[in-house]
Amino acid sequence: MTMIHKISADHLSIERIGEIIGKGYKIELSDDARQRIVRCREYLDRKIAENKNPIYGVTTGFGSLCNVSIGKDHLAQLQINLMMSHACGTGDRVPNEIVKIMILLKIQSLSYGFSGCKLDTVERLVDFFNNDVYPIVYMQGSLGASGDLVPLAHLSLPLVGLGEVEFRGKVMNSSEMLRKNGWRPIKLASKEGLALLNGTQNMSAFAVWAILNSRRLGRWADTISAMSLDAYCGLVEPFTDAVHQVRPHKGQIDTAANMRSLLQGSEIVSKPKEYVQDPYSFRCIPQVHGAFKDTLAYVSSVIDTEINSATDNPTVCPDDDLIISAGNFHGEPIALPMDFLAIAVSELANISERRIYKLVSGTRGLPSFLVANPGVNSGFMITQYTAASVVSLNKSLCSPASVDSIPSSQGQEDHVSMGANAAIKLYKVVLNTERVLAIELFNAAQALDFRRPLRSSDAVERVYGAYRKVVPFIVNDEVMYPHIARSIDFLKDNAPAC
Numbered sequence: 001m002t003m004i005h006k007i008s009a010d011h012l013s014i015e016r017i018g019e020i021i022g023k024g025y026k027i028e029l030s031d032d033a034r035q036r037i038v039r040c041r042e043y044l045d046r047k048i049a050e051n052k053n054p055i056y057g058v059t060t061g062f063g064s065l066c067n068v069s070i071g072k073d074h075l076a077q078l079q080i081n082l083m084m085s086h087a088c089g090t091g092d093r094v095p096n097e098i099v100k101i102m103i104l105l106k107i108q109s110l111s112y113g114f115s116g117c118k119l120d121t122v123e124r125l126v127d128f129f130n131n132d133v134y135p136i137v138y139m140q141g142s143l144g145a146s147g148d149l150v151p152l153a154h155l156s157l158p159l160v161g162l163g164e165v166e167f168r169g170k171v172m173n174s175s176e177m178l179r180k181n182g183w184r185p186i187k188l189a190s191k192e193g194l195a196l197l198n199g200t201q202n203m204s205a206f207a208v209w210a211i212l213n214s215r216r217l218g219r220w221a222d223t224i225s226a227m228s229l230d231a232y233c234g235l236v237e238p239f240t241d242a243v244h245q246v247r248p249h250k251g252q253i254d255t256a257a258n259m260r261s262l263l264q265g266s267e268i269v270s271k272p273k274e275y276v277q278d279p280y281s282f283r284c285i286p287q288v289h290g291a292f293k294d295t296l297a298y299v300s301s302v303i304d305t306e307i308n309s310a311t312d313n314p315t316v317c318p319d320d321d322l323i324i325s326a327g328n329f330h331g332e333p334i335a336l337p338m339d340f341l342a343i344a345v346s347e348l349a350n351i352s353e354r355r356i357y358k359l360v361s362g363t364r365g366l367p368s369f370l371v372a373n374p375g376v377n378s379g380f381m382i383t384q385y386t387a388a389s390v391v392s393l394n395k396s397l398c399s400p401a402s403v404d405s406i407p408s409s410q411g412q413e414d415h416v417s418m419g420a421n422a423a424i425k426l427y428k429v430v431l432n433t434e435r436v437l438a439i440e441l442f443n444a445a446q447a448l449d450f451r452r453p454l455r456s457s458d459a460v461e462r463v464y465g466a467y468r469k470v471v472p473f474i475v476n477d478e479v480m481y482p483h484i485a486r487s488i489d490f491l492k493d494n495a496p497a498c
Contacts, residue, residue: 007111007126012308014300017211021100026130029111029122036113037122041189043318044116048190055314055323058116058191062347079193080160086153086197087163089138094151094202096134096166098427101205102155105307106196114310114317115195121186124159131349134179134229136164138337143408144331144419147311148202151420156196161185175298191316198312198329206423207303207338210430214296215346216496217434218289221348222255223463223496224441225285226262230456233364234282235245236260236269244286251290251297255430258498259285266457281354288351295344299337306334335402338422341442342429345392349429349436356436359443360384370446370474380443383484387439392430397425397432438487442471449473459497466494 003018008030019025029037048058094102107125110117127133140364141150157163158174167177178185229236241261244252263269277283314325360380362368371379401421407414445467448456455461470486 002026004028005294007107007438009033009036011110012108014208014211014307015210016099016303016313017104019246019305021097021183027104027107029126031108032454033111033113037111037117037119040113040116040316040318041118044191044316045189047323048282056296057312058194058323061436070152076188076190077408078406079188082197083153083157083160084162086149087157089141089150089154091138091140094137094139097351098135098205098209099155100129100132101208102137102151102201103135105173105201105204105208106152106155106199106318108307109199109201109310109312110195112278112310112438114315114468116191116316116470117162117195118186118189121159121188121192124183125188127181128158131181133158133181134166136171136363139424141417143413144200144203144335144421145329145408145416146197146313146422147197147329147331147414148420149197151202151329152197152199153283155202155441156193159186159196160188182417190363191314194314195312200306200311200329200331200419202244202339203331203334203419204303204306206420206427207299207334207341208307210338210345211303212343212425213430213434214292214341215350217345217430217437217491218293218296219496219498220437221289221292221352221443222258222285222498223262224352224437224444225282225289225293225355225458226259226497227444227448227456227463228359228440229259229278229282229285230263230266230268230452230460231444232278232282232355232358232366233268233271233273233277233338233451234278235273236263238283239263239286249290249294251285251293253290254289256286262459262498263457264459266460267454268451271325271454278304279356279358281351283294285351288347292348295340298345299341302334302337323411331417332402335417335419335422336400337401337418339402339425342422343398345429345433346391346398349387349391349394349433352433352440353384353391356384356387356440356443359447360407366450368441370450371477372475379444379477380476383396383443383480385437386484387436390436394429394432397429401425404459434491435484435488438491439484441467441490442487445471446474463494463497466490 003025005025005027021358076179110122135155137151137154142148161175239256311328360369365478368374369379371377401418404418471483
C-alpha cells in the first residue's frame with residue numbers, strides 16, 4: 001500500500017521528514033496548498049501588469065544588477081539564464097538522500113504561497129520526488145547568502161530539461177529523463193527562477209539529515225559506552241540520580257538515567273571494586289553526552305522553524321498587497337547552530353576515543369591491546385590510532401564556518417553566512433563520529449569477552465549478541481578494516497538498546 005503525505009501549511013516536523021524519506025512515502029499537494037500557490041501567482045501577474053515601477057528579480061536583473069530593468073518579452077528568458085549562470089557547483093555530489101530532502105523542503109516552502117511559482121512548476125518537483133529523480137547537485141559553491149543559489153540551481157535545471165539527474169540508477173541528461181517519463185520541460189514565468197534558486201533548502205536538508213543521524217548516534221553513544229564501562233569494570237555510582245538533580249541539565253539527567261537502565265542487572269557492575277573513581281571518559285558520560293543532547297535539542301528547534309518557512313526573495317504577500325525584497329534567504333540563523341552541532345557531535349567521538357584508549361591500555365585486568373598473547377600479536381593497538389586520526393580531523397572541521405564572510409556580487413551581497421560550508425562540515429563530522437563509535441563498539445565487545453563468564457546487563461548482552469553475528473572475537477592478528485566496515489554498517493542497520 002502506497003503511503004501518502006499531503007503537503008500543506010501544517011507544521012512539518014524533522015521526525016516526519018525522517019519518516020517520509022525512510023519509509024518511502026509519496027507526496028501530494030493538498031487543495032489548500034494548490035490554492036495558495038495559484039492565488040499568489042495570479043496576484044503577482046496582476047502586479048506585473050499594473051505596476052510601472054521595477055520589481056526586484058521579477059522585472060529587474062539580480063544581485064548588483066538589481067537596477068537593470070528587463071522588458072516583458074525577456075522575463076521568461078531571464079529565469080532560464082538565471083538557472084544556467086548560477087549552476088556553478090563543484091566538488092563531490094550531494095548524496096541522493098539529502099537531495100530528496102532538498103526537493104521536499106523546496107516544495108514545502110513554495111507551497112505556502114509567498115513565492116510566486118506556477119502550480120505546474122511545483123507539481124513537477126512533486127513528480128521528481130515521487131519518481132526518485134535525483135538532480136545532480138554538487139556540495140561546493142553556496143555562500144549561504146542569497147540562500148543556496150548554486151546547489152538550488154543544479155536542483156532546478158532538470159525542470160527545464162537542463163543539467164543531469166540520476167534516474168533508475170543511471171546518470172543521464174535531464175532531457176533524456178523527461179522523455180523517459182513523458183514530461184515536457186517546464187516553461188518558467190517571471191520570478192520563478194528566483195523563487196527556485198533563492199532559499200535555504202540545501203543547508204536545511206543537510207541539517208535535517210544531520211539531526212536525524214545525530215539523534216541515532218546519541219542513542220548509540222550511550223549504549224556503546226555502557227558496554228565499554230562494563231568491559232572496563234567501571235563504576236555505576238556516578239550515574240546516581242541525586243548527583244544530577246543538584247546540577248539539573250536535562251541532557252545530563254536523561255543520560256544518567258539511561259546509563260542506569262542500560263546497566264541494570266549486570267553481574268560485572270555488582271562485582272566489588274577496589275577503586276573509587278573512573279577516568280573522566282567513563283565517569284563524566286552524563287555530563288558530556290548530556291551536553292551533546294541539549295545542544296541537539298536547541299539546534300533541532302531552530303531547524304524546525306527554518307523548514308516551516310518561506311525563504312526566497314522577494315516575498316510576495318497577497319493578503320497585505322506587498323512584494324518586498326528583503327533577506328529571508330540569509331543563512332545566518334541556521335549557520336551558527338550547524339557549527340554548534342558539529343562541535344557537539346564531535347565531542348561524542350572525542351570522549352569515545354578516550355574510552356577506546358583505556359580499553360586497549362592493559363589496565364583493570366584487560367590484556368594489552370585486547371589480545372590474549374600480545375607481543376606476537378598487535379591486537380587492537382591500531383584501532384585506537386584510527387580513531388585518534390578521525391577525532392583529530394573532526395577538530396579541524398569544527399572550526400566555525402559562520403565566522404567567515406567574503407563579499408560577492410560586486411559588494412551588493414557584502415555579508416554572507418557560509419552556512420553551506422557549515423552544513424558540509426557538519427555532514428562530515430557526523431559520518432566521522434559514527435566511524436569512531438563503531439570502532440569503540442569493536443573494542444568494547446572484544447574487551448567484554450575477557451570478562452566471561454560474568455555477564456553484563458540484558459540490554460548490553462542483546463547488542464553484544466547481535467554484533468557477534470557480524471563481527472567475531474579476534475584471537476590472533478588478522479586484517480581489521482573489514483571488521484571496522486561491518487561495525488559501521490551494524491550501527492546503520494540496527495537499533496541501539498536505548
